[in-house]
Every structure is written in structure tokens, then in C-alpha cells.
Amino acid sequence: MSAVNSNTAVQARRAPASDTAVSLERVVKKYRDQTVLHELSLKIKRGEFLTLLGPSGCGKTTLLNLIAGFAEADNGEVFIDGEPVTSEPPHKRQIGIVFQNYALFPHMDVERNIGYGLRMRGVPKDELAQRVKQAMEMVKLDGLGHRKPRELSGGQQQRVALARALVIQPKVLLLDEPFSALDKSLRGSMQVEIREIQRRLGLTTVFVTHDQGEALAMSDRIAVMSAGAIRQIASPADLYQNPQDPFVASFLGDVNILPSHYHGQSGSDIQLRLGSALISLPRARLVGGSHSGERLDIYVRPEHIRFENLHPGSVLSGTVVNHVFQGDHINTFVDVDIPMTARQVVTVRSAGLGAMQQWPVGSVVGLALPEDGISVFNPQK
Numbered sequence: 001m002s003a004v005n006s007n008t009a010v011q012a013r014r015a016p017a018s019d020t021a022v023s024l025e026r027v028v029k030k031y032r033d034q035t036v037l038h039e040l041s042l043k044i045k046r047g048e049f050l051t052l053l054g055p056s057g058c059g060k061t062t063l064l065n066l067i068a069g070f071a072e073a074d075n076g077e078v079f080i081d082g083e084p085v086t087s088e089p090p091h092k093r094q095i096g097i098v099f100q101n102y103a104l105f106p107h108m109d110v111e112r113n114i115g116y117g118l119r120m121r122g123v124p125k126d127e128l129a130q131r132v133k134q135a136m137e138m139v140k141l142d143g144l145g146h147r148k149p150r151e152l153s154g155g156q157q158q159r160v161a162l163a164r165a166l167v168i169q170p171k172v173l174l175l176d177e178p179f180s181a182l183d184k185s186l187r188g189s190m191q192v193e194i195r196e197i198q199r200r201l202g203l204t205t206v207f208v209t210h211d212q213g214e215a216l217a218m219s220d221r222i223a224v225m226s227a228g229a230i231r232q233i234a235s236p237a238d239l240y241q242n243p244q245d246p247f248v249a250s251f252l253g254d255v256n257i258l259p260s261h262y263h264g265q266s267g268s269d270i271q272l273r274l275g276s277a278l279i280s281l282p283r284a285r286l287v288g289g290s291h292s293g294e295r296l297d298i299y300v301r302p303e304h305i306r307f308e309n310l311h312p313g314s315v316l317s318g319t320v321v322n323h324v325f326q327g328d329h330i331n332t333f334v335d336v337d338i339p340m341t342a343r344q345v346v347t348v349r350s351a352g353l354g355a356m357q358q359w360p361v362g363s364v365v366g367l368a369l370p371e372d373g374i375s376v377f378n379p380q381k
């Protein structure tokens with residue numbers, strides 16, 4: 001047998017490398033009598049950029065702290081690279097972290113801040129200097145090595161924090177709301193830069209934010225959290241287009257909620273009564289089951305509704321009450337009368353100025369709903 005063949009044989013006997021970098025299994029975290037995470041399970045793939053998105057207080061930072069080792073689970077297990085680390089202290093987990101306030105050491109200059117983790121690990125001086133230099137180049141901090149944090153801009157401080165996290169060659173990078181102290185334009189460019197570095201290094205990254213736009217723009221997958229649980233985890237496009245939960249649908253982008261009633265089924269379609277109109281949708285758009293006459297909420301995003309000349313078959317009709325110019329799109333508010341339920345204002349989003357010119361305030365319009373881009377939820381379930 002040749003050397004190559006025997007090598008192959010050895011590899012074949014080995015278990016295939018898992019594509020899971022971090023795994024949490026039924027973790028529970030309590031603070032006194034408050035349960036902050038409820039038997040939460042999550043698998044983070046190697047090299048992916050995963051975002052924890054949710055409103056304030058839903059448990060995002062707590063989850064990050066369990067991965068980092070700053071907090072210990074009351075129940076359940078945390079694995080990194082397949083090894084249980086639930087009781088391991090933070091310094092044994094090989095994790096890089098960028099905190100919201102960066103947490104730089106004020107008395108150390110940039111180089112010493114970045115080299116801190118390597119000094120703690122006893123890395124020899126020459127190698128340390130080399131790695132600090134590389135990290136500084138990567139985050140574009142060349143020439144600022146001898147400045148103290150107070151002599152840096154917010155964006156530069158963030159670069160130091162990022163370099164300090166990257167220089168230890170972490171198994172996982174954790175980012176806890178790292179952009180919140182930056183102004184809007186800097187935030188956008190740092191998002192792009194961090195994502196480029198992360199991709200180049202193939203670095204498994206967990207990012208915490210409560211900013212939907214940031215999550216949609218940056219992530220391979222988003223885990224939407226509320227009240228200590230993950231409601232849905234999927235790619236940004238899938239979450240936006242196919243939410244499986246009303247909370248997810250309304251947390252990720254604007255949505256109109258139209259009250260309807262289940263009418264019946266025909267083949268692979270369901271029929272809903274919306275006011276006096278009967279509409280047919282693919283069965284797959286309804287999340288959960290329903291019975292005849294039961295109330296169902298139709299969730300439709302503003303950009304999926306179309307204006308039409310009012311005609312007897314129009315699903316919805318209403319009066320334009322306002323146009324709001326937003327630069328790249330216009331939001332038009334239409335006061336809609338849904339017979340047998342209630343009047344409500346529906347938002348329609350369109351690109352360009354066409355809708356504003358064609359349907360001035362006061363116009364009576366018809367509104368068409370698409371089959372795609374609609375989700376239907378049973379509010380009783």
C-alpha cells in the first residue's frame with residue numbers, strides 16, 4: 001500500500017469533522033427567580049456569521065455570556081468544537097470578544113491593548129510583536145500603535161477592540177452590539193469591513209444586535225429571540241419572506257396585519273374571507289391549522305401591495321391619506337374599509353414618484369395582494 005493510500009485509510013477511519021463550531025443544548029439560565037433562557041438549543045456552524053436578534057431584555061447578552069464563559073448555565077450544556085465547556089473558565093475557551101463599550105485598557109497604548117491576550121498566554125516576544133503587527137494591518141490601524149485609547153476616535157477604538165479579539169486566533173468571535181457607539185455612516189462601513197475580515201478568516205462569529213437592518217445586512221443566519229427563547233432561525237431572506245411566527249414577521253421589517261376568516265380549502269389552496277372579498281392562497285402560506293370561520297391574520301409587507309384602479313373585484317379599497325417621501329421609496333397610507341371588521345390604515349411602499357403622482361391624497365384606489373409575500377397566522381395559536 002502506498003503512503004498516500006494508507007493516509008487515506010487513516011482519514012477514512014476518523015469521524016468526519018463536524019460542521020458545528022458551537023452547540024448549546026437545552027441551556028437554562030436563571031437570575032434569582034427569573035428564568036432568562038428557557039431550555040434553549042442552538043447549533044452554530046463553522047465559519048458562519050450568526051446574529052442573535054431580539055428586543056431589549058430577551059436574553060441575547062446572556063446567551064453570549066454562556067458561550068464566552070462569563071456566566072454559567074443552571075442546566076444544559078455548551079460545546080465548542082465538540083468539547084463540553086459548560087464549566088470551563090473564559091480564558092480556556094479561546095474566544096475573542098468585542099464589547100459594546102470596547103473595554104480597552106485606558107493606561108495601555110494600542111499595541112499593548114492588542115497584545116494583551118498573547119502576553120497572558122505567554123507567547124514569545126518576537127511572535128507577539130509579529131502577530132500584533134498583522135492584526136493592526138488587518139484592521140487598518142498602522143501607525144497608531146503608541147496612542148492611548150483616549151487619543152483615538154470611536155471607530156479607531158473599535159478597530160483596537162477587534163484586533164485584540166482577532167490576534168488570539170479565536171475559535172469563535174463574539175460581537176456584542178459593537179456598532180452602537182458609532183455614527184450611521186461609520187457604522188455602515190465598519191459592518192462591511194468586519195464582515196469582509198470574518199469571511200476572509202472563515203471565522204465563526206456570533207453577533208448580538210437589536211437592530212433589524214444590521215442583522216439583515218450582515219448575517220448568514222439570524223436567530224430571532226424573544227423572552228429567552230429562539231422563535232425562528234434562518235437566513236435573512238428566508239426570515240423576511242417566510243416568517244413562521246407573527247413576532248418574527250413584525251419584528252423584521254414593516255408589516256400590515258389584515259383580519260380575515262378561514263373560508264375553506266380547494267386543492268392545495270386555502271380560501272380566506274377578507275371583508276366581502278374571497279381570496280385564495282397556497283396552503284403553505286398558512287402557519288398552523290385552522291377551522292372554518294376561525295379568525296386568521298394576513299401579514300403582508302408594504303412593498304408587496306400594489307395599487308390598481310378600483311374595480312368590483314378589488315380585494316381592498318380605500319382612500320389615500322398621505323404620501324411620505326423617503327428618498328429611495330415612498331410610503332403611501334391608505335385608509336381602508338374592511339367590511340364587517342374595521343377601518344384601518346394600510347401602508348403601501350413603492351419605488352419612484354409614480355404612485356404619488358398617479359394617486360394623489362384623496363384618491364380612491366384599489367389594492368391588490370400578491371400570493372407570494374403573504375403569511376397567514378392564527379392568532380388563537
Ligand SMILES: Nc1ncnc2c1ncn2[C@@H]1O[C@H](COP(=O)(O)OP(=O)(O)OP(=O)(O)O)[C@@H](O)[C@H]1O
Pocket residue numbers: 031036054055056057058059060061062063210
Ligand atoms: N447579572 C444579572 N443579574 C440579574 N438579572 C440579569 C443579569 N443579567 C441580565 N439579567 C436580566 O436578564 C434578562 C436578559 O438580559 P440580557 O442582558 O441577556 O438581555 P439582552 O437581550 O441582551 O438585552 P439588551 O439588548 O438590552 O442588552 C433581563 O431581564 C435582565 O434584566
